[in-house]
Amino acid sequence: MSIKGRIHSIETFGTVDGPGIRYIVFTQGCPLRCKYCHNRDTWDTQGGKEYTTNELIDDVKKYIPFMKTSGGGLTVSGGEPTLQPEFLKRLLIEAKESGIHTAVDTSGFVDIEVIDPILDYTDLVLLDIKHIDRDSFKNLTGVYNDKTLNLAKHLEKRNIPVWIRYVLVPGVTDNKEDIKNLAKFLLTLGNVEKIEILPYHSMGKFKWKELGYDYPLKGIPDATDEDVEKASNIFKKYGVTIKERNF
Ligand code: SF4
Numbered sequence: 001m002s003i004k005g006r007i008h009s010i011e012t013f014g015t016v017d018g019p020g021i022r023y024i025v026f027t028q029g030c031p032l033r034c035k036y037c038h039n040r041d042t043w044d045t046q047g048g049k050e051y052t053t054n055e056l057i058d059d060v061k062k063y064i065p066f067m068k069t070s071g072g073g074l075t076v077s078g079g080e081p082t083l084q085p086e087f088l089k090r091l092l093i094e095a096k097e098s099g100i101h102t103a104v105d106t107s108g109f110v111d112i113e114v115i116d117p118i119l120d121y122t123d124l125v126l127l128d129i130k131h132i133d134r135d136s137f138k139n140l141t142g143v144y145n146d147k148t149l150n151l152a153k154h155l156e157k158r159n160i161p162v163w164i165r166y167v168l169v170p171g172v173t174d175n176k177e178d179i180k181n182l183a184k185f186l187l188t189l190g191n192v193e194k195i196e197i198l199p200y201h202s203m204g205k206f207k208w209k210e211l212g213y214d215y216p217l218k219g220i221p222d223a224t225d226e227d228v229e230k231a232s233n234i235f236k237k238y239g240v241t242i243k244e245r246n247f
Contacts, residue, residue, distance in 0.1 A: 002054040005087030008042045008079055010056075012063060018103035018124055018163070020072025023060045025091070030080040032107050033142035034130065035216035036169060038204025042079035053087065057094040064100065073101025073123070082110040085118060092121035107141070108148030115151065124193075125155055128165045131173055132182040140172060149185070156191045164192055168223045168231050169200040179231055183238035196243050197231055199223035 006028040014024040026039070028048030041047065060074055067073050074095045081088050081104055092102045104118065105126040119125075129148060131137035137145035155162050164186060168174055186192060201222040205215040232242045 001090065002052040003087045003090040004050050004052050005056075005084045005091070006045065006048045007051045007056075008039070008048045010059075012059075013066070014075060017075045017077055017105055017126060018073065019101075020070035021063070021066045022072045022075045022103070023063050023067070024075045024077055025056060025081075026077050027079045027081045027084055027088070029083045030078055030107075031083065031109055031143065032080065035140055035172075036167060036200055036202075036204070038201075038207070039079065040204065040207040040211055040213065045083065053090045053094055056091060057098065060095065060100065061098055064098070067100060071101075073103065075103040075105055075126070077105035077126075080107055080109065082106055082115055082118065085114050089118045089121065092118065096121050106151075108145075108151040109143055110147060110151065112150065112154050116154075119155075119158060119160055122160060124161050124163065126163045126165060127152060127155070128167070129182065130167065131178065132185060133178050136172075136178065140169075152185075152189060156189045159191055161193050162189070162191050163194040163196060165196050165198055167198045167200055168228060169217070170221055170223055170227055172217075172220065173200075174223075174227060174231055176234055179234040180238055183235050183240040186240050187238070194243055195235070195240060197228050197235075199225075199228050 008026040008028045011024040014022040017024055028042055029045035030043050076088055095102050101123050102121060103124040103126055104122050107128050131140055134144055208215045235242045
């Protein structure tokens with residue numbers, strides 16, 4: 001049974017969204033409104049192009065040799081992939097049937113009952129925790145962080161491997177107290193394999209302009225190596241080991 005989904009774009013040789021070389025499907029549509037969104041054109045649920053799961057999996061299979069030698073697989077990212085739950089589940093089922101490692105990259109803004117059946121076919125979750133403070137999360141993304149934190153706890157219960165991502169934005173997400181609180185929360189989770197700091201940069205702002213929107217973080221500087229090191233040291237101080245990489 002093939003299901004149609006709305007897709008923003010595809011990357012056939014991704015190397016940063018999960019282990020090894022990955023085929024990355026960026027789905028169309030996102031319920032968040034992150035001020036630093038570098039894929040502003042993914043928000044509209046009616047945008048992008050329709051693909052069937054069969055079409056995608058036939059294409060993914062061409063890359064199996066690269067995935068096998070590199071320990072890679074398929075990553076479904078966005079936008080927010082869980083906005084199209086039936087499509088996502090079918091895509092992952094078909095990938096698993098072909099022996100392909102699967103990862104889902106999510107903001108966590110999804111109900112547990114919706115994501116639970118999807119998790120049965122998910123080998124790894126890449127979970128963005130955009131802010132640990134509830135109100136600051138809302139200010140940054142337009143929604144509260146309850147669902148994201150609930151999902152983090154649920155993934156632990158199900159013992160599903162997780163990589164946490166944290167976008168470091170000067171003056172917005174680099175507050176010492178917030179990082180300390182995030183570190184404390186992460187220490188309560190036993191299933192986190194990796195924590196990545198993604199230094200904020202404003203390279204996605206041209207997309208906002210192209211679409212005729214004002215960029216909300218105008219004037220906020222990109223995060224420097226120093227900023228990342230500082231944040232990293234706070235995480236480390238509270239017992240959390242960090243991997244730094246480009247956003
Ligand atoms: S969750 Fe991702 S795609 Fe959605 S608004 Fe935030 S940064 Fe953009």
